[in-house]
Amino acid sequence: MQAIFMVGEQRSGSNLLRLIMNSSNEIAAPHPPHVLQNMMPLIALYGDLNQPASMDRLVDDVCRLVENNPVPWEGIERFDRADVRRRCTENSLIAVFGAVMGIYAQQQRASAWMCKSMQNIRWAKGLNNYFVKPKFIYLCRDPRDVALSFTKAVVGDKHPYFIAGKWLELQELCLDAASWLPRDQFIRIKYEELTDAPEQTVRRLCEFLGIRFVQSMLEFHRSNEASRTATQSTLWENLTRPVIKDNSKKFLRDMSPEHIGIIESLCGEVMDQLGYPRHLIAAGAELSFSKAQLAQFEVENEQAKKAMADKTDPADLQRRQRQQSVLKSIKELHPAAPAG
Numbered sequence: 531m532q533a534i535f536m537v538g539e540q541r542s543g544s545n546l547l548r549l550i551m552n553s554s555n556e557i558a559a560p561h562p563p564h565v566l567q568n569m570m571p572l573i574a575l576y577g578d579l580n581q582p583a584s585m586d587r588l589v590d591d592v593c594r595l596v597e598n599n600p601v602p603w604e605g606i607e608r609f610d611r612a613d614v615r616r617r618c619t620e621n622s623l624i625a626v627f628g629a630v631m632g633i634y635a636q637q638q639r640a641s642a643w644m645c646k647s648m649q650n651i652r653w654a655k656g657l658n659n660y661f662v663k664p665k666f667i668y669l670c671r672d673p674r675d676v677a678l679s680f681t682k683a684v685v686g687d688k689h690p691y692f693i694a695g696k697w698l699e700l701q702e703l704c705l706d707a708a709s710w711l712p713r714d715q716f717i718r719i720k721y722e723e724l725t726d727a728p729e730q731t732v733r734r735l736c737e738f739l740g741i742r743f744v745q746s747m748l749e750f751h752r753s754n755e756a757s758r759t760a761t762q763s764t765l766w767e768n769l770t771r772p773v774i775k776d777n778s779k780k781f782l783r784d785m786s787p788e789h790i791g792i793i794e795s796l797c798g799e800v801m802d803q804l805g806y807p808r809h810l811i812a813a814g815a816e817l818s819f820s821k822a823q824l825a826q827f828e829v830e831n832e833q834a835k836k837a838m839a840d841k842t843d844p845a846d847l848q849r850r851q852r853q854q855s856v857l858k859s860i861k862e863l864h865p866a867a868p869a870g
Contacts, residue, residue, distance in 0.1 A: 531632055532642035533661040534559075534739065537651035537707075539700045540686065541679035542671035543721040546773065548646045549750040550732055556741045558640035561601035562647040563853065565592055565627045570653070572860055579621040589614050592626045594856050600849040604755065605637050624653065624660045642739070651700060654707045663715060665739060668704045671721035672806045673697045673797045674781035674790060681834070684842045688834030690789040691819070691827045694796040701800050714738075720804075721778070728773045748773070782809070791817055 534557065536544055545561075552559035569592060576584045593609040609630060617629035627645075635643035648669075650657065657664055677693040680686045687693050708716050717738045723731045728748055736743040781790060787810060794801065794811035795818075801808065811817065819827075 531635060532739075533628065533631070533657070533664040534642055534644035534667065535650045535654075535657060535664060536644060536646040536648065536667045536669055537654070537700075537704055538648050538669045539671070539676060539697045540648055541676045541683060542648075542669050543724055544646045544648055544669055546750075547667070547669060547719070547724065548644065549753065549755060550728075550747050551644055551735075552755055553747045553750045553753055554736075554741055554744060556640055557642045557644050557739075558635040558638035559644040559646065560603045560634055561599060562645055563596045563599040564647045564649070565595060565630070566623065566653050567647055567649045568595060568853075568857055569623055572857070573623055575860065585618075585621050586611070586615065588623065589618075589626055589629075591856070591860050592623070592630060595853060596630055598852040598856050600853060603634055606634060609633065620660070622656075622660070624656050628661065642741070649700065651703045651707060654703070654711070658711065658715075666707060666711060666716045667735065667738075668708065668716065668718045669721060669724075670701060670704070670718065670804055672778060672781070673701075673801065674785060674793050674806075674809075675721075675778060677789070677793055678781050678785055684838060687831055688838065689827050689831035690785075690792045691796070691824070692831055694793040698797050698800055701797075701804070705800070705803070725773055725775055725777050792819075 534551075536547065538544070548559045548561075551557045569588075573588075576588050579585050579588060589611050593611060593614060596603065597606075597608060613633065614626065614629045617632060618625035631643045631645060635641075644667075651666075651668075654666065673694055676697055677690045680693045681688050681690075687696070704718075708718065717735065719731060719735060732747055733743045736747075791810050794808050795816040798808055798811060798813060798816055802813065
């Protein structure tokens, strides 16, 4: 079964593209529980995964994480742990992740699955080693518009310095992967291309993936998955609308020169490489920031995150808390086991 990974940074149209691809009968693309992102930092708690008890605990915990996803997976209420375990061809977190994704795709009668957990690029080499010729879709967006979107979202950092730093790190990881992955396994798609020319861009992506383009892919907003996702959070309220054209360069209207300058100073070189023209900071004239400025940025970031949390829909927070509770229980119930 074909494994597909969408990588890059959030707030870059990843759910839009997920729903477009999910509207193909050939691809199952559920809302991501961020298995690797959530579980890799905890993997030492399981000790030696070659010990059956350790691997069984990992399987159960990954299943619980997915079962408590803020957007439930259609048709799956509870995984058969023994089935998940049988599907693992090695004792690893990546194997368990692949098993649950494969079960979902099989349930959806799809020949491929796609995970849009964007930080999976951090484990690109492990994913490439485990899966057979996996495909990577690098979705990128202008960091100034990404930052603007994050400031209005219920998740993530709110100050452009921290948003830009994370954007930069993930783009550099994606560009590095592009340097060693074969061309038939890696493609770069710009959010701006997707919104300006959706059919042309989706057709190019389908050709890369070896699947048939169908017009219903551009009618994603009418799907049950779009409706289910949009009702779970204000993060995704636009998903029941067609592709929004002219949804780029909003930073020119809505972002202060100070914030634009911060982003271009941090991200300018990679922006140049990706073809995003600078607006204020020329190459070689990047700003530097003192310790006092960075401390102030941190204060402003935390204040803005708290203000956003205070006005977030309690039901949305409760849905997210279910998964956080699973992660908390893992830390409490599984004290670090000795290796070997």
